[in-house]
Amino acid sequence: MDREFIAERQRGLQTYLDSITQHPLISTSLVVKKFLDPNNYSANYAEIALQQVSMFFRSDPKWEVLEPLRDMGWRIRKKYFLIKNKEQSKERFLLSWVDLGPDKFLSDKDLQSALKLLTNLSTPYLCPLVFSSTSESSALLIRPFSEKGSLRDQICKVKPRESHLKKYCNPKKSQGLELEQIKLYGRQLLEGLKLLHDGGLFFGHLHASNVIVDDDVCRLVDVENGILGVPSFLRPAFTQLRKINTTESIDVFCFGHLLYEMTYGRPPDSVPVNLFPSVPHSGVVSVLQSILSTEACKSGMPTVAALIQTPLFSDVHLKHSEKLQIKVRWGGGGGSEGFSASVRETVRSDWFFFSSRFPAD
Structure with missing residues (x-):
């Protein structure tokens, strides 16, 4: 109980906690959050998700749960299940349950309309x-399941169904x-972002785990x-940069972060990147410098269209060479397919306002 020894131990523990909370994957894990803030992280989200999913399957019995995919993602309030359609027994689907985030700004009716738009x-x-x-507090989503996993699984050379921390915290075989x-x-990826932007939509959540590669x-x-109000994984990084002040510049910043990972096999330790x-x-380096360097972060991000025209990407031959577009009827039609221009502007401007002010979770 020597006073100097206790003070030294306190300093050592503080250094330890600082190093843990600076690691983006470890700091977002439930174990760390429960230890540091037990009052706000006492809810059993796995149990809540299971209850919500069970209620859904009672109302739509054509779906069947094959197995829960525990700790598959980094979000505490998002849980995954591998499911199948009893009428199509061979194909597997990924069901995700997610708690609506602090950035949710659409009314329940507009939120349902927006999700129906994305479903179509x-x-x-x-x-x-x-x-x-969607319900008052959560959303349930079903999409095809990729057996090969995400682009990050491919880069890290890991199995898709393993724990998120086990796969990505310290991968041994990752390579660009x-x-x-x-x-x-x-x-x-740039074409995908352009499709969204041209349709008046946004992403804000581009990273290697949110990309799948099929054929x-x-x-x-x-x-x-973004529509569900959940915070971006890279928000702590881009909110520190004053010149990232539009939803397109956020997507471009995230693209640069991902391009770095595709090149070097791991994401950058911090941004700006000068070496x-x-x-x-x-x-590749010239494109990375145009997005991630100190000069780029001070002067502003290039546009998606400008990146497509760089020598790195302009001569790429695409299988889908026809002019692609998202056909959206912004109002006038009524019903769930109509999505008014005022809602569209709210989606973009309010999401950016909230995403700049709330911490990631």
């Missing part, structure tokens, strides 16, 4: 929603992609996250 989308670069349903893959995947085609997953390790393709 059919484009090559967006992973479709098969089913969506080949140049042709970087060019192809990067261009497809060499990248598809964006969890496009509905880019040598790689055999200088064109």
Whole structure:
């Protein structure tokens, strides 16, 4: 109980906690949050999710749970289940239950309309929603299950169904992609972002775990996250940068973060990035510098259209070369398919307002 020894121990414990909370994956884990803030993290979200999912299956008996996918994602208030349609026994689907986040700003009616819009989308670069349903506090979503996992699973060379922390906290075999893959995947991701932006929508949640690769085609997953009000994984990074002040600039910043991971096999330790390790393709580094360097973060992000025109991506041949678009009727039609222009502007402006002010969870 020597006073100096206790003070030294306190300093050591503080250093330990600081290092844990600075690690983006560990700091978001439920174990850490429960230890540091037990009052706000006492709810059993796995049990809540199970209750909600059980109620859904009673009302729609064609679906059957195959297994819960425990700790598959980083979000505390989001749980996953592998399910099947009894009428299509071979195909597997991913059911996700998520608590509505602090950034939710749409009314319940508009939220249902927005999700129905996303459920009806059919484009090559967006992973479709098969089913969506919302309650006062949560949403339930069904989409096809990818046996190969996400782009991050491919980079880290891990099995999709393992625990999120086990897969990504300290991967032993991760490595960057080949140049042709970087060019192809990067261009497809930019095309997916452009589709959303041209349709008046936004993403804000682009990272390697929200991309699946199917037959060499990248598809964006969890496009509905922003509408559901859940915070972005990279929000602690981009809210520190004053020049990131539009939803498009957020998506471009996230794209740069992902491009770095595709190149080097791991995400950057921090942003801005001023030292880019040598790689055999200088064109990648120039694009990374235009997004992640100190100068870029001070002067502002390039547009998605400008990135598509860079030498790295402009000559990429796409399978889906026809002009793609999201056909959205912004009001005038009424019913659940109508989605008014005022709601569209609320989606974009209010989401940015909230996402700049609330901490990630």
